[in-house]
Each structure stands twice: as C-alpha cells, then as structure tokens.
Amino acid sequence: xxxxxxxxxxxxxxxxxxxxxxxxxxxxxxxxxxxxxxxxxxxxxxxxxxxxxxxxxxxxxxxxxxxxxxxxxxxxxxxxxxxxxxxxxxxxxxxxxxxxxxxxxxxxxxxxxxxxxxxxxxxxxxxxxxxxxxxxxxxxxxxxxxxxxxxxxxxxxxxxxxxxxxxxxxxxxxxxxx
Amino acid sequence: xxxxxxxxxxxxxxxxxxxxxxxxxxxxxxxxxxxxxxxxxxxxxxxxxxxxxxxxxxxxxxxxxxxxxxxxxxxxxxxxxxxxxxxxxxxxxxxxxxxxxxxxxxxxxxxxxxxxxxxxxxxxxxxxxxxxxxxxxxxxxxxxxxxxxxxxxxxxxxxxxxxxxxxxxxxxxxxxxxxxxxxxxxxxxxxxxxxx
Numbered sequence: 606x607x608x609x610x611x612x613x614x615x616x617x618x619x620x621x622x623x624x625x626x627x628x629x630x631x632x633x634x635x636x637x638x639x640x641x642x643x644x645x646x647x648x649x650x651x652x653x654x655x656x657x658x659x660x661x662x663x664x665x666x667x668x669x670x671x672x673x674x675x676x677x678x679x680x681x682x683x684x685x686x687x688x689x690x691x692x693x694x695x696x697x698x699x700x701x702x703x704x705x706x707x708x709x710x711x712x713x714x715x716x717x718x719x720x721x722x723x724x725x726x727x728x729x730x731x732x733x734x735x736x737x738x739x740x741x742x743x744x745x746x747x748x749x750x751x752x753x754x755x756x757x758x759x760x761x762x763x764x765x766x767x768x769x770x771x772x773x774x775x776x777x778x779x780x781x782x783x
Numbered sequence: 784x785x786x787x788x789x790x791x792x793x794x795x796x797x798x799x800x801x802x803x804x805x806x807x808x809x810x811x812x813x814x815x816x817x818x819x820x821x822x823x824x825x826x827x828x829x830x831x832x833x834x835x836x837x838x839x840x841x842x843x844x845x846x847x848x849x850x851x852x853x854x855x856x857x858x859x860x861x862x863x864x865x866x867x868x869x870x871x872x873x874x875x876x877x878x879x880x881x882x883x884x885x886x887x888x889x890x891x892x893x894x895x896x897x898x899x900x901x902x903x904x905x906x907x908x909x910x911x912x913x914x915x916x917x918x919x920x921x922x923x924x925x926x927x928x929x930x931x932x933x934x935x936x937x938x939x940x941x942x943x944x945x946x947x948x949x950x951x952x953x954x955x956x957x958x959x960x961x962x963x964x965x966x967x968x969x970x971x972x973x974x975x976x977x978x979x
Contacts, residue, residue, distance in 0.1 A: 617884045625837055629844035636840050643839020647832030650895060651824050658820040664789050666816025667796035671808045676799055702923075712936070721942035730937055730948045734930030735955040739923040742894075743785070745827075746919055747911060749895040750902040754910040757970035759784050761916065762923030764966055769924065769959035776951045 650749055657748030661740060665704050674700070690774055693725055697732050698770040702763055705738035728777045736769045827891070834892035838877065847873025850880075861921070861964070864904070864914050871900030875918060882922065885931030894922055913971045917964075924963035927956045 629636050668674050678696055685695050693715055700708035715729040739762035747755055800808040841847055851858055851872035858865075858872050865871050874897035881890035897918055905912040911919075930952045937945035 618886060618889070621889075622837070625841045625844070625846065628846060629840045632844045634840065634843045639840045639843045640836035642836075643842075644832045644836030647830075647835045647892070648828055650835070650899075651828040651831050654827065655821060655824045658824055659817045660789070662820035662823075663813050663816035664792040664796075666812040666819065667809055668792035669796075670812035670815065671796040671800040671805075672803065673792075673795040673799035677795070709936075713940075716937070716940040721937045721940040722944055722947070726937075726940075726942075727948055727951070730930075730933050731951045731955060734933030734948060734952045735925070735927065736959060737923055737925040740788075742923050743919060745891065746894055746898050746922065747915070750898045752898075752902075752909060752911045752915065755785055755919075756911045756913075756916055756974065757967075758911060758916040758919040758923075759788070761920045761963055761966045761970060765920065765924035765959040765963035768962040769955050772955040772958035773951065776954050780951055 653751070654745055654748045657744045658741075661744045665707075665740070669700075669704060669707055691725055691728065693719075694729055694732055694774070697729055701732065701736055701770070702739040702766040705741060708733060724777070724781050727781055728773065731773045731777055732770060735773050736766050739763055739766055830888050831892045831895070834889055835896065838874070838893060838896060841877070842870065842873065847877065850876050861917055862914050864912070865901070869900065869904070871897055871904065871914075874900055878918070879921060879926070883926055883928045885927060885929035885934075887932060890922075894918065913974065916971065917967050920963040920967040921960065924959040925956055926960045927952055 626636050629639065678699060681695055681699065682692060685692055693711075697708045697711045697715070700711065712729045712733045716726050719725040721727075721730065739759065743755055743759050743762060747753075747758075796812065797806075797809050800806050838847075847870060848868065851867065854876050855867055858876060859867055862872070862875065865875075874893050878890055878893035878897050881887075881893055898915060901912060901915050901918065902908070904914070928949075930948060933948060933952070934945050937948070
C-alpha cells in the first residue's frame, strides 16, 4: 500500500503531462498555441509577487538572523516540557508556519543526530511534511492578485498549523512508541 | 493581523541585535531576506510559465469543467459563493489535487490561477473574499496524501523506511484541515454579521 502510494506520486506528474495534451489534441484543441497563451501569464504573475515576498521575507530574516526568534523560543520550553513534548521538535513547530527553509534546517539536524528512522526523526519529518508555510502561502496567493486586506485567513492558517503540530506529536507517539 | 506580525518581527529583531551590540546583523539580515525573496520569485517564473501553459491546455480542452463537475458536491460545500461552472472551481480543485499528491510545484500556479478567477468574482479588489480565505485555509493546512519532498529528504539521509511518515502525515493534515475548514466557517459567519 505504502509503495503504491509512493509510486503514485512519482508517476503522477508524467501521467498528467501525457494525459492533458493528448486529451486536448483529441478534442481538437490547438495545444501548442494554448500552451503559449497560458504560459504568457506566468512571467507577470511571478513578478507581481516580488514586492509582497520581499516585504515578508525581510521581516522573517531580521526576526530569525538577529537571534530574536531564539530568544522567544526559550519561553515555550517550559510549556513543551510540561506536556512532555520533545524539545528538539519545538523550533520546527514554531518556525514551520513562518519559514519553511528555517524549520527544514532543524529537521535536517534532527535527522542527522538521531537518524531518520528514530522516533524523533519520524516526528520531525511528520511535522515538516504535514503543513505548508502559512506566511508564504498567504503572501504569494494574495500578492498575486493584489489583495492587501487578508481578513481572517492568516488566523485560520496559524490555528491549523498549531493543530497539525499537536496532531503530529499525538499520532507519532501513538504509532511509533510502545 | 499581518501588520502586527510584520511589525513584531522587525522590532524584536532590531531590539535583539541592539542588545547584543550587533546592529549590523539587521542590515545583513534585511538584505539577505530581500535577496531570498527575489530568488524565490525568479524560481517561480519557470514553474508558473510552464504550469500556466499546461493548465491553459486543460482549460481549453474542457478538462477543468469536467473535474469540477466530478467533484461538485465537495466544491459547492466548501465554496458556496462560487458558481459551480465558474472556471475558478476547476482551478481550485486542481490545486487541491496537486497538494494531495505532493506536487507542490504544480499546486502553487493552480492556486494562484484560482485566486485570479476568484478575484474576478470579488467586489472589493484589495480585500479578500470569503472564498479566497477558504482556498487559503485549505492550502495552509495542506491536506497531503504523499509528502513527496519530505520522503525525498528522508531518503537522502539514508532512511530504511522513508515512507513510514505517510500515514501520520496524512492523519495530521486531516486534523489540521478539518479545524481549518471549521474555523473558516466560523470567521466567515462572524464577518458576514459585522458587515451586513
């Protein structure tokens, strides 16, 4: 089952790339012209995201690289210890919604020190894999269409991240420990 | 909210740097952050150009309409304000499927395209519509059947069982997505009450 699912992901992309043009050609769509028409929109869209992403990533970099993030992390340590959550995964959980590459660095170091098949390795992988970088998604998606007032979208995303983090810990403990 | 988070990150970063006597850290970090952001966008160009081209073929062939017809019950439950045959539906559903199968590269262009279509239905051009918030909720909670990137990283680290995280990841994202959808509904209703 697991191999089947993993294979599915690997063959999905080539399958889509064959299926779409083939189906379209069958329906007498001028596929090459269609492709060019759609592809034209890619460049301006990517460029329009730049100001939004620069604004956000500058703030994230200042927060992360000056050590401010490290400072705030220590306040969470007692909470985490109270719930018997391994402290190694704390920075991953906190960083994940803000900076995907930032949390990935902590995942990589956990995999290196404890091994990918250890409990911590599996837990770190699950936390990293189970959510997207909320701040990035909000910035890119809203930035692409020029939305400035994001309403409650960020709030919902961050709550979902917290739930995903807690769920990862509970599920991994249940599945991989004793 | 985003304004406060932004201000908080910058102010606390500057204070942290000043307290360490290393104000120069702020300048370096800011420039690096800006550089990273542009690099990400440049990287997005190739992905967007390719996938938006591909998706146009799918649209012209009527595949997107087919997809939204197939998944209409789910779609109309999640996005009651979007007409079932609107092109936005097709893009939303392709975005969700791409996320589910771990095709992160494909998911972003489809999500952006869905946003553009939703923007056409939006009455205020700089304010997010409820449907846009739902789309974001689904994307940030990231329902995932195959965490492809993470499996790849585990393989690089010599894991003997790289796919062991598929089960827990799927379950965790089911929890997160359920909460995201419920909260989205809750805030949407609250928003409606305050405005109408």
